Amino acid sequence: MLLGLTRGRVLPSPRRCLLHCRHIKSAATAASGVGDSVLSAFRSICGEDGVSLGEAVREQHGKDESVHRCRPPDVVVFPRCVEEVSALAKVCHKHRLPIIPFGTGTGLEGGVGAMKGGVCFSLRNMEQVLDLHPEDFDVTVEPGVTRKALNAYLRDTGLWFPVDPGADASLCGMAATSASGTNAVHYGTMRENVINLEVVLADGSIVHTAGKGRRPRKTSAGYNLTNLFVGSEGTLGIITKTTLRLYGIPEAMVSAVCSFPSVQAAVDSTVQTLQAGVPIARIEFLDDVMIDACNRFSSLSYPVNPTLFLEFHGSEQSLEEQVKTAEDITQSNGGSDFQWARDTETRNRLWKARHDAWYAALALRPGCKAYSTDVCVPLSRLPQIIVETKEDLIENRLTGPIAGHVGDGNFHCLMVVDPNDPEEMHRVHLFTERLARRALAMDGTCTGEHGVGLGKRALLCEEMGPVGIQVMQSLKDALDPNNLMNPGKILQREEP
Amino acid sequence: MSGRVLVGVKRVIDYAVKIRVKPDNTGVVTDGVKHSMNPFCEIAVEEAVKLKEKKLIKEVVAVSCGPQQSQETIRTALAMGADRGIHVDVSGKDYENLGPLQVSKILAALAKQEDAQLILLGKQAIDDDCNQTGQMTAALLDWPQGTFASEVSLEGDKINLVREIDGGLEHIKINTPAVITADLRLNTPRYATLPNIMKAKKKKIVTVKPADLGVDVTSRLEVLKVEEPPQRQAGMKVETVEDLVVKLKEAGRV
Numbered sequence: 001m002l003l004g005l006t007r008g009r010v011l012p013s014p015r016r017c018l019l020h021c022r023h024i025k026s027a028a029t030a031a032s033g034v035g036d037s038v039l040s041a042f043r044s045i046c047g048e049d050g051v052s053l054g055e056a057v058r059e060q061h062g063k064d065e066s067v068h069r070c071r072p073p074d075v076v077v078f079p080r081c082v083e084e085v086s087a088l089a090k091v092c093h094k095h096r097l098p099i100i101p102f103g104t105g106t107g108l109e110g111g112v113g114a115m116k117g118g119v120c121f122s123l124r125n126m127e128q129v130l131d132l133h134p135e136d137f138d139v140t141v142e143p144g145v146t147r148k149a150l151n152a153y154l155r156d157t158g159l160w161f162p163v164d165p166g167a168d169a170s171l172c173g174m175a176a177t178s179a180s181g182t183n184a185v186h187y188g189t190m191r192e193n194v195i196n197l198e199v200v201l202a203d204g205s206i207v208h209t210a211g212k213g214r215r216p217r218k219t220s221a222g223y224n225l226t227n228l229f230v231g232s233e234g235t236l237g238i239i240t241k242t243t244l245r246l247y248g249i250p251e252a253m254v255s256a257v258c259s260f261p262s263v264q265a266a267v268d269s270t271v272q273t274l275q276a277g278v279p280i281a282r283i284e285f286l287d288d289v290m291i292d293a294c295n296r297f298s299s300l301s302y303p304v305n306p307t308l309f310l311e312f313h314g315s316e317q318s319l320e321e322q323v324k325t326a327e328d329i330t331q332s333n334g335g336s337d338f339q340w341a342r343d344t345e346t347r348n349r350l351w352k353a354r355h356d357a358w359y360a361a362l363a364l365r366p367g368c369k370a371y372s373t374d375v376c377v378p379l380s381r382l383p384q385i386i387v388e389t390k391e392d393l394i395e396n397r398l399t400g401p402i403a404g405h406v407g408d409g410n411f412h413c414l415m416v417v418d419p420n421d422p423e424e425m426h427r428v429h430l431f432t433e434r435l436a437r438r439a440l441a442m443d444g445t446c447t448g449e450h451g452v453g454l455g456k457r458a459l460l461c462e463e464m465g466p467v468g469i470q471v472m473q474s475l476k477d478a479l480d481p482n483n484l485m486n487p488g489k490i491l492q493r494e495e496p
Numbered sequence: 497m498s499g500r501v502l503v504g505v506k507r508v509i510d511y512a513v514k515i516r517v518k519p520d521n522t523g524v525v526t527d528g529v530k531h532s533m534n535p536f537c538e539i540a541v542e543e544a545v546k547l548k549e550k551k552l553i554k555e556v557v558a559v560s561c562g563p564q565q566s567q568e569t570i571r572t573a574l575a576m577g578a579d580r581g582i583h584v585d586v587s588g589k590d591y592e593n594l595g596p597l598q599v600s601k602i603l604a605a606l607a608k609q610e611d612a613q614l615i616l617l618g619k620q621a622i623d624d625d626c627n628q629t630g631q632m633t634a635a636l637l638d639w640p641q642g643t644f645a646s647e648v649s650l651e652g653d654k655i656n657l658v659r660e661i662d663g664g665l666e667h668i669k670i671n672t673p674a675v676i677t678a679d680l681r682l683n684t685p686r687y688a689t690l691p692n693i694m695k696a697k698k699k700k701i702v703t704v705k706p707a708d709l710g711v712d713v714t715s716r717l718e719v720l721k722v723e724e725p726p727q728r729q730a731g732m733k734v735e736t737v738e739d740l741v742v743k744l745k746e747a748g749r750v
Contacts, residue, residue, distance in 0.1 A: 150514065152512055153510075153512065153530070155532075155687055155688070156532055156533070156572050156688060157688075157693075158575070158687070158688050158689050158690035158693045160687075160694070161689070179537060248689065248690040248691075249687045249688075249689045249690065250689070251689045251692075315691075344684060
């Protein structure tokens, strides 16, 4: 999940890709692996314009917003419909070429790097919103539709899709990484909100995970294929359609901010608010280091203490009650400076600190880049893990302001690190491993929202244990025996 | 003063749609294409509803000129808080040729019929970009106009207005009744929520024909041709400044 609004690119990785003259239309063949006959097969499927060997285009499709370096594919194809995706996949299957699906490139775990070269399927030209059923609260979209584009499309219907990872990501991409966001405490993550998927498998066959065109609100028909592909990060198939659950746009919203004397007090307030049955929409935690950074960056004057940012959705009457209950709870936990606002302008001002957190963290050390960690633990363990993590940061002289979706037990350390200092980079790397293991030791997970991608494969083994990994590997082998689908992600394979 | 505000809302192709020209170059493709309320009209509706919430005016009437589907646009205005709607039924060839002059005649007639105190419009529509309807309506009624409004406040029977103009911001004070056209920064329109959409279904929309208002919608303009802008040509690379000068001379540019 990306904190704040869409942010600019992180600084280029130390090993830069050498850029010679860029060819807009390159007649040259690609680097190893993709011969002329394959290229002409691709061109006959998606047209001359639908196949690119250009260096700039391949680089653009070999990296995302993570710290992992660019690994460009050999060729990028731009299919326009699922039939083209299927035909292209069949060609790749026949020639044993790796297939890497690409949505918006806004991932945070290096999921789109072409580790073994191959063919990147850029799905941005499939950008239709299909089959909106407002009475049934569902809609089907193609991979080129981003969440902001969908919500703009829906605005007259009174409906919205609330999963908000920060970036304006492709919805099918969000399904592939099982994305989440600040709203998850109220509306759930992608796992709860994907009803059906259309997926092209490694051999080109097209499967509808809940049956073609079906969109019941619930089902107990057969294996749950939909949630098998949600979070599969392109390793089991290419998602070409997703049917999503929609919600009513809230009648009214109230935002609030409150300071606490300790992390424990902030988390206790969160737990009690949830236990009191308040249907809180967002509850975000910023630690004192982060609040200090925000104060400096946005010229604010919040007390430099653990702070909660809250947002309530509902009708006018229910909001009054919700805010009152939450305020009472925070007070009983030593909370102070409780401010709340109803109108859009003041709400935005209150939450500005939270929205600008990413930039505020970067501003702490100009010239550095930022990497976001992502672990999730049961709520009761959150105070302990945050306290231990902060001690770890101080002991190892690392800059890592903390922001978290405290209602889910999920938090991020925004590690601000000098890319030209290999020693510091190494310390950060070790820190993130310790953090993940700390979370695992507390019955948690090494990744709450961002996915496993490239960097957390070993941690996944620790999290799942050998039998769990073996089950995952069996599923992978069954659906993709030749390991063509996004090789090198999620599961580690013994290379011959 | 009646305390009644007329808000004009136009049904246009949605701003997010990629426009395509029809193969016969007579216009753009509209069949099966998503339509919605013109964004500047949304801002006008929002301003009217805000005035009603502040109890400065009593009733908001949404008006749209067009075929049957224009009623959807009126429903959206009702869901945002307008009280009732008037659909002026114009379809077929008349609708294809409908422009600001005819719409302003219709609005002027309705303003008199409804005894309106204020007419709120978007500054322009995103399909034709004419930016004429507000000004023409004011002229036909001989009312003052406050166009490109970025701030509106009522003061007794006068209106204080801030206009966004080329040189900056202009503060004016005009009498009522008046015509105001909304610019981008006037407000942020609210979303229609489900409960309000449900309530809007019970609000009334009355359909009238231009002839009922004594308006002739024949157009004096004829569209000859619609075509796409020219495709961007590929560039050329040169190795030296001398080459560049030679090429520019060849192209007759220097």
